Amino acid sequence: xxxxxxxxxxxxxxxxxxxxxxxxxxxxxxxxxxxxxxxxxxxxxxxxxxxxxxxxxxxxxxxxxxxxxxxxxxxxxxxxxxxxxxxxxxxxxxxxxxxxxxxxxxxxxxxxxxxxxxxxxxxxxxxxxxxxxxxxxxxxxxxxxxxxxxxxxxxxxxxxxxxxxxxxxxxxxxxxxxxxxxxxxxxxxxxxxxxxxxxxxxxxxxxxxxxxxxxxxxxxxxxxxxxxxxxxxxxxxxxxxxxxxxxxxxxxxxxxxxxxxxxxxxxxxxxxxxxxxxxxxxxxxxxxxxxxxxxxxxxxxxxxxxxxxxxxxxxxxxx
Numbered sequence: 243x244x245x246x247x248x249x250x251x252x253x254x255x256x257x258x259x260x261x262x263x264x265x266x267x268x269x270x271x272x273x274x275x276x277x278x279x280x281x282x283x284x285x286x287x288x289x290x291x292x293x294x295x296x297x298x299x300x301x302x303x304x305x306x307x308x309x310x311x312x313x314x315x316x317x318x319x320x321x322x323x324x325x326x327x328x329x330x331x332x333x334x335x336x337x338x339x340x341x342x343x344x345x346x347x348x349x350x351x352x353x354x355x356x357x358x359x360x361x362x363x364x365x366x367x368x369x370x371x372x373x374x375x376x377x378x379x380x381x382x383x384x385x386x387x388x389x390x391x392x393x394x395x396x397x398x399x400x401x402x403x404x405x406x407x408x409x410x411x412x413x414x415x416x417x418x419x420x421x422x423x424x425x426x427x428x429x430x431x432x433x434x435x436x437x438x439x440x441x442x443x444x445x446x447x448x449x450x451x452x453x454x455x456x457x458x459x460x461x462x463x464x465x466x467x468x469x470x471x472x473x474x475x476x477x478x479x480x481x482x483x484x485x486x487x488x489x490x491x492x493x494x495x496x497x498x499x500x501x502x503x504x505x506x507x508x509x510x511x512x513x514x515x516x517x518x519x520x521x522x523x524x525x526x527x528x529x530x531x532x533x534x535x536x537x538x539x540x541x542x543x544x545x546x547x548x549x550x551x552x553x554x555x556x557x558x559x560x561x
Contacts, residue, residue: 283356284370287339288332294541295335298454299327299421301547302447305554306428309439309504313558319385319431323424326381333374334400334420340367341404349465389431396423407472414459414474418451419444439503446496453489454543456482457528460536483528490521497550506557513553520546 289295303323307315339346339357346358356362375397382393399420407413422444429440452474459466459475460482466473478485494514501510520542527539 279361283361284366287336287356287362287367287370288374289335290332294544295331296328297544298451298547299331299424300324301544301551302422302443303327303424303428304551305447306425306440306443307432308551308554308558309443309500310429310432313555313561315428316432319428322381322384322431323428326378327424329374329378329381330396330400333371333378334403336367336371336374337401338404340364340371343367345469345471348469349462351462351465385427385431386434388434388436389427392423392427392430392436396420396427399423409472411472411477412452412474413472414452414455415448417455418448421451422447439500442496442503443500446493446500449489449496450493450543450546453486453493454540456486456489457524457536457540457543460528460531461533461540482531483525486528487525490525494518494521506554509557509560510550510553513550513556516549516553517546520549 285291307320307323311319339355342352343357343364346352346355352358357364357367378393378397382390385393399416403413403416403420406416410416425444425447426436426440429436456474456478459473463473463475467476474485475482494517497514497517498511500506501514524539524542527535527542
């Protein structure tokens with residue numbers, strides 16, 4: 243056969259355009275993917291992808307642990323509180339979304355939350371909440387009896403807040419008490435008592451929470467008005483920025499009084515001064531009440547809590 247001659251290849255069969263390959267199920271792979279999607283939805287329900295709430299709970303707890311422990315908190319108590327902050331914040335988000343499951347679909351910012359979007363069922367959310375509550379109970383049992391009593395009160399605050407905000411005209415202050423409740427708990431766990439300093443710090447955090455949660459509520463003001471929810475952003479109206487500024491000034495004064503009561507000096511005062519700069523920046527952000535900038539101002543409060551703690555920690559360190 244000549245090297246130049248090659249027989250033509252047989253014609254390739256035409257593919258039927260209506261042909262669709264049969265899907266071959268792979269049970270293990272499909273179950274793994276379904277489990278991954280479920281865990282992702284649960285993590286979003288607990289707001290693990292948005293750690294700002296963890297930080298805003300963490301800083302007051304750290305303030306209290308350092309003040310109650312004179313700069314050297316007990317390591318076991320420290321670990322219990324750090325894990326407790328994560329667990330309680332997650333549980334609070336779950337029960338909040340359960341309570342708001344009929345409202346969240348009507349708010350642009352929350353419409354895609356797992357419960358609102360139907361990716362998680364209400365029964366699943368309740369089971370997850372109970373599971374987190376059991377973990378929190380186990381952590382509380384590692385503390386002294388007095389701290390356990392305060393833990394029960396804190397749990398009631400966390401559970402009732404999502405429902406109380408439908409009836410309370412100032413829900414941000416209610417939330418503030420829930421966020422500040424780690425303070426008397428920390429003093430009870432480390433000192434066996436809850437002195438006046440602890441209550442002064444609690445009042446400070448309640449005011450601070452009212453500041454940042456009013457900024458948060460300014461983001462949803464129009465939607466909340468439409469569906470009938472209550473918030474300080476609605477109650478304060480056009481005076482919102484002025485009232486926020488007044489509360490910020492009260493927070494700074496209260497922190498100064500905390501420093502006086504705890505015997506803190508220049509490092510702590512420096513932390514307060516830097517915190518005041520963050521407050522001024524937040525006022526600049528909310529000047530036009532733009533929802534996106536109000537949300538940025540809310541998030542910026544993480545840095546306020548951080549610099550106050552750094553000032554406190556350095557003060558105890560260099561005594």
